[in-house]
Amino acid sequence: MQGSEFKKNRLGLMGWLSGGRYGVERYAYTLHRLTGLAILAYFILHIFVTSARVLGEEAWNTVMGFLNSPAFKVGEFLVYLAFAYHALNGIRLVLTELGFFLGTPCQPVFPYSNSVKRQRPVLVVVMIVAAVVVLLGGVDFLRAFPGE
Amino acid sequence: MRTRESTLWTWHLVAGAVILVLLGIHMFIMHLADFFGTVQGDVLEFSSVMERSLDATFAVMYVVLLAAALYHGLYGLRNIIFELSISERAERVISVLLVLAGVALFLVGAYGTLAVHSAQAGV
Numbered sequence A: 001m002q003g004s005e006f007k008k009n010r011l012g013l014m015g016w017l018s019g020g021r022y023g024v025e026r027y028a029y030t031l032h033r034l035t036g037l038a039i040l041a042y043f044i045l046h047i048f049v050t051s052a053r054v055l056g057e058e059a060w061n062t063v064m065g066f067l068n069s070p071a072f073k074v075g076e077f078l079v080y081l082a083f084a085y086h087a088l089n090g091i092r093l094v095l096t097e098l099g100f101f102l103g104t105p106c107q108p109v110f111p112y113s114n115s116v117k118r119q120r121p122v123l124v125v126v127m128i129v130a131a132v133v134v135l136l137g138g139v140d141f142l143r144a145f146p147g148e
Numbered sequence B: 001m002r003t004r005e006s007t008l009w010t011w012h013l014v015a016g017a018v019i020l021v022l023l024g025i026h027m028f029i030m031h032l033a034d035f036f037g038t039v040q041g042d043v044l045e046f047s048s049v050m051e052r053s054l055d056a057t058f059a060v061m062y063v064v065l066l067a068a069a070l071y072h073g074l075y076g077l078r079n080i081i082f083e084l085s086i087s088e089r090a091e092r093v094i095s096v097l098l099v100l101a102g103v104a105l106f107l108v109g110a111y112g113t114l115a116v117h118s119a120q121a122g123v
């Protein structure tokens, strides 16, 4: 839809951050957005950093030496967390956006059901898988610290 | 001619699926392969990095991942900006800027991946 009258955002920043009367999926959305932006920022830096290989071994080692500090390792782990969340939640989004796990329309009779509730188990499953991915990857990041 | 928004969005989802596979492989090699014992040694060692760069399969995977992730990430950013109720003119300017940024970043990344091939070939 073109033209700005159609899409006035009256709530400002709160319209973005607050879950309101929506469920946990509303926060899943906020997190998806934050992680998407975080990964994008990392990715753009990543393109330049890893391109150091064209300058030869010495340049590569200088860059890697610079990045081989606890502070950067913690930062990289945060990016890894963002990746695990965004990737797994992204699978849920693609599935539901294509119409899977939403059920068919039904009468509003007690006990009420709706498509958000019906897809909720998918959210639980993908988050469990994300946690496993984080735990496995966490081992690799822990090894970066002395004493490990 | 304007591309329909739904077409751009469908490519956003397709790119997400491509990234899932390729970034999954990338993350596995960089952070999990050691754990499962499929790769030995430091994957960030220059020799290890060059070994992958010079492997045609890896090179192709990197360039495809680069393109898919740039499209997906920058289109996602565009979506977020457009939700702020900006004017149509601003939307057009931002679209052009994002395309230019995407092409520039693609060229940098593709050069970073492929230049080592021509260096090896003595070009």
Ligand code: HEM
Pocket: A032, A033, A035, A036, A037, A039, A040, A043, A086, A087, A088, A090, A091, A093, A094, A097, B012, B013, B016, B017, B019, B020, B023, B069, B070, B072, B073, B074, B075, B076, B077, B079, B080
């Ligand atoms: C690991 C595979 C990935 C999958 C499966 C995935 C999936 C998705 C999906 C389904 C959406 C929402 C689309 C919509 O509902 O309209 C999305 C949004 C987004 N993604 Fe990804 N993505 C992945 C990787 C990435 C990467 C690597 C980046 C950064 C380069 C990224 C950046 C973004 C951004 C900025 C958004 C927009 C967020 C928003 O509109 O709130 N994603 N992703």
